[in-house]
Amino acid sequence: MPGRLRVRRPSPATVSFAVSDAPSRSNSSAKILFALQILLRGLVFCCAIFAAIARFRHSYFTGNDSIIHWEDVWSSPPGLKVCRWVDPYSPWAVAATSALAIYGVFRKGYTEESVLVIRGFGIQTSTSSSTYLSTAATRFIPTTQIQDIVIHEAFRGFEVRFYLAVIVEGEPEVVVVFPVSSLGLLLPGYARG
Incomplete structure (x- = not known):
């Protein structure tokens, strides 16, 4: 551009x-597109963090003694689905992919x-x-x-x-x-x- x-x-x-x-954000459609981009970046960031936490759950994120009851999170339907999705992969592959996704979230592009x-x-x-x-x-x-x-x-x-x-x-x-x-x-x- x-x-x-x-x-x-x-x-x-x-x-x-x-x-x-x-990009110019002078009209309403450009402003709506920018807001959707922000929401998508937030969603990708949350998914990357949650996938990394799910892969390292056995080492660091277990028990119910913290503010977040991790056992309840991992036994919930979304938690089970994410755990099944990330478990076949190496922890370092999941960490590297999550880091790349987070870098992409915070990259400006201009x-x-x-x-x-x-x-x-x-x-x-x-x-x-x-x-x-x-x-x-x-x-x-x-x-x-x-x-x-x-x-x-x-x-x-x-x-x-x-x-x-x-x-x-x-x-x-x-x-x-x-x-x-x-x-x-x-x-x-x-x-x-």
């Missing part, structure tokens, strides 16, 4: 550029990148993480450390992609602004050309 550019001017000396390839330019102070770049569990990677570059701002070109397959880069004093690599949107992949840095 192509990214959308949003430009804001919070003050006369500040401008913010943000690029996002997140990126948001922004650059904030503050006249006289510097620029701040930010790239969102790929999951909901971690924060965005943010970096502030003071004006005194900026040597130059250039537009580079990169080759990806048979196409040429242009990207904005900041040459920072004392660093061997340039800082790429909008690394995911401009190049289509996130790389740690690009050597000066």
